[in-house]
Amino acid sequence: MERFLSRLYLALVGIFLAAPIVVVTGVSFNEKQNLAFPPQGFSLHWFAQIFTDPEWLRALIASVLLAVTSAALAVAIALPLAWFLWRRVAPWAQVFQLLGVAPFTLPPVITALGFLTFWATSGFYGQPWTAVIAHAIFFVTLPLVTLSLGFSSIDRSLTEAAATMGADDRTVFRTVVLPLILPYVISGYAFAFVLSLNEYIVAYMTIGFVRETLPIKVFNALRYGYTPTMAAVSVLFVAVTAAVFGLIARFGDLPKLMGALSSKD
Amino acid sequence: MRREPARGLVQHLPVIFPGLMLTVFFIVPFGTMVAVSFFRRQQGGFYVPDFVLANYARFLTPFFGNVLVFSLYLAIAVAVVSLIIAVPFTYLIARSRRQTQVIWLVALLSILSLSEVIIGFAWSTLLSRTAGITNLLVWLGLMEAPQALVPGFAAVLTGMVYQAMPYAVLVLYPSMVRLDPTLTEAARTLGASPLRAFFTVVLPALRTTLIATLIMAFIFALGSYLLPQILGRPSHWTLSVLITDQALYQSNMPFAAAMAVFLVLVSLALVALTMFAGKKLEA
Numbered sequence: 001m002e003r004f005l006s007r008l009y010l011a012l013v014g015i016f017l018a019a020p021i022v023v024v025t026g027v028s029f030n031e032k033q034n035l036a037f038p039p040q041g042f043s044l045h046w047f048a049q050i051f052t053d054p055e056w057l058r059a060l061i062a063s064v065l066l067a068v069t070s071a072a073l074a075v076a077i078a079l080p081l082a083w084f085l086w087r088r089v090a091p092w093a094q095v096f097q098l099l100g101v102a103p104f105t106l107p108p109v110i111t112a113l114g115f116l117t118f119w120a121t122s123g124f125y126g127q128p129w130t131a132v133i134a135h136a137i138f139f140v141t142l143p144l145v146t147l148s149l150g151f152s153s154i155d156r157s158l159t160e161a162a163a164t165m166g167a168d169d170r171t172v173f174r175t176v177v178l179p180l181i182l183p184y185v186i187s188g189y190a191f192a193f194v195l196s197l198n199e200y201i202v203a204y205m206t207i208g209f210v211r212e213t214l215p216i217k218v219f220n221a222l223r224y225g226y227t228p229t230m231a232a233v234s235v236l237f238v239a240v241t242a243a244v245f246g247l248i249a250r251f252g253d254l255p256k257l258m259g260a261l262s263s264k265d
Numbered sequence: 266m267r268r269e270p271a272r273g274l275v276q277h278l279p280v281i282f283p284g285l286m287l288t289v290f291f292i293v294p295f296g297t298m299v300a301v302s303f304f305r306r307q308q309g310g311f312y313v314p315d316f317v318l319a320n321y322a323r324f325l326t327p328f329f330g331n332v333l334v335f336s337l338y339l340a341i342a343v344a345v346v347s348l349i350i351a352v353p354f355t356y357l358i359a360r361s362r363r364q365t366q367v368i369w370l371v372a373l374l375s376i377l378s379l380s381e382v383i384i385g386f387a388w389s390t391l392l393s394r395t396a397g398i399t400n401l402l403v404w405l406g407l408m409e410a411p412q413a414l415v416p417g418f419a420a421v422l423t424g425m426v427y428q429a430m431p432y433a434v435l436v437l438y439p440s441m442v443r444l445d446p447t448l449t450e451a452a453r454t455l456g457a458s459p460l461r462a463f464f465t466v467v468l469p470a471l472r473t474t475l476i477a478t479l480i481m482a483f484i485f486a487l488g489s490y491l492l493p494q495i496l497g498r499p500s501h502w503t504l505s506v507l508i509t510d511q512a513l514y515q516s517n518m519p520f521a522a523a524m525a526v527f528l529v530l531v532s533l534a535l536v537a538l539t540m541f542a543g544k545k546l547e548a
Contacts, residue, residue: 009353013350017376017431019391020390020391020427023387023391023396024386035393035395036395037395037397077282077283077287078283080279080280080282081283084271084280086268089268090270096280096283099288099292100287105536106484107484107487107505109488109505109528110295110488110528110529113521114294114295115294116512117297117298117301117518118290118298120518121297136286136290137287137290194378198378198379200380200382201491201505205512205513208513218382219382222389230386231390234383234386238383241375242375245370249367249371254367254370255363255366255438
């Protein structure tokens with residue numbers, strides 16, 4: 001009885017979580033241009049359109065470029081900072097750790113508006129790279145947290161041994177630290193990549209009037225007429241997101257990572 | 266290699282780039298926004314440096330007062346409902362096998378990082394007349410004709426709970442996993458039913474986490490921007506929607522900035538409250 005009830009509860013929550021995705025997936029297979037469910041006919045036409053329609057393709061490329069570059073910049077900011085905090089005794093540098101976590105804790109509209117006023121004041125408003133910097137700062141929290149966890153799990157006697165044998169800081173980093181930290185670099189990058197791919201408001205406030213990322217394009221399509229392509233894009237996003245997290249789970253310790261991401265100490 | 270203080274420029278080198286980036290692109294934009302909130306707006310969408318409090322005074326009008334009250338009310342409702350669903354759910358997955366846990370975590374993370382646009386679109390389809398859940402009820406004979414359930418408050422609430430619930434689970438998860446299983450075992454041995462053990466042992470042991478989760482879900486919901494627009498009517502718009510509207514479409518940057526500063530203050534006050542409540546409960 002007890003087992004049955006707990007299974008039932010899990011199943012109900014599972015249905016709640018899956019229902020919208022199931023419906024959207026169904027809609028994306030419609031043969032004609034309508035949003036019927038269950039789908040009428042079967043067609044992969046709307047998926048093809050993401051890659052053949054120049055507007056959707058442009059939005060896809062813009063989104064992927066933004067996510068690839070901003071996640072790289074986020075890691076480039078987080079890695080030296082996390083390494084420094086681990087390697088040195090520097091209480092003052094904790095300030096930067098706090099700054100790195102702050103944008104992610106505040107409501108996103110704050111970061112978005114901060115960047116809007118900043119780029120407007122400095123005269124760079126609308127340049128494509130402004131969104132790259134905005135996303136890198138907004139999502140730097142994720143690589144910072146995964147990397148801090150990664151460094152704290154390194155056994156210091158390993159680096160000590162290397163140093164005793166005569167390796168300098170640079171050699172220790174390259175030959176001992178980097179291989180140990182690499183999985184955390186990858187998962188930090190993956191987190192930032194996925195979130196940047198899906199992010200709407202910061203991208204909209206920085207470059208929304210100049211170019212469209214996929215989330216912006218979907219939102220505009222919602223306003224100005226529905227098409228099953230939106231559903232196909234959503235399915236693509238769900239698939240990519242689930243695949244990335246699946247890979248993180250496959251190659252990393254997801255339960256431990258989650259523990260680190262949500263504990264405040 | 267022992268940790269030692271950094272000496273000289275070379276040893277400080279690694280911290281310079283991150284420090285510079287975070288200062289220039291977080292502190293400065295934030296400061297710019299705070300400054301602009303005191304600027305005076307000019308005709309045509311521009312603003313000039315000044316020190317006026319008029320932007321803040323505009324909160325006192327009934328319209329913005331209503332929006333603020335509605336935003337807070339919606340965020341509280343979302344946080345409470347999310348927590349009610351998330352607590353038993355997290356408890357159950359934390360006690361399941363590791364492989365099962367990982368699958369649930371992947372699903373939750375995927376939903377959590379999905380774009381608000383896509384969540385909004387998915388729910389507006391699920392609640393629509395043509396493709397929606399009411400068709401299922403008609404098919405089952407429970408309903409006469411399919412109905413549209415959007416736009417409306419229930420739709421906004423459902424969409425936002427869908428988004429915030431995974432977040433609440435992920436905040437609860439570490440504490441639930443770390444919870445000592447002997448606690449419930451002891452309660453069971455002493456004759457408590459599983460439900461009774463859950464309410465009298467598990468929940469009290471986690472009260473600090475529960476409060477923290479509630480407030481974090483509240484802040485998360487407070488920042489929601491797209492769902493009230495996609496799933497609700499203009500009367501369901503939140504402060505975040507209004508901030509964007511003022512900044513981009515009404516070209517009133519100073520007023521938008523003032524509202525944003527206010528939103529930060531509310532969020533910070535709540536975070537401080539959480540920490541304070543946590544300390545008090547632990548003491």
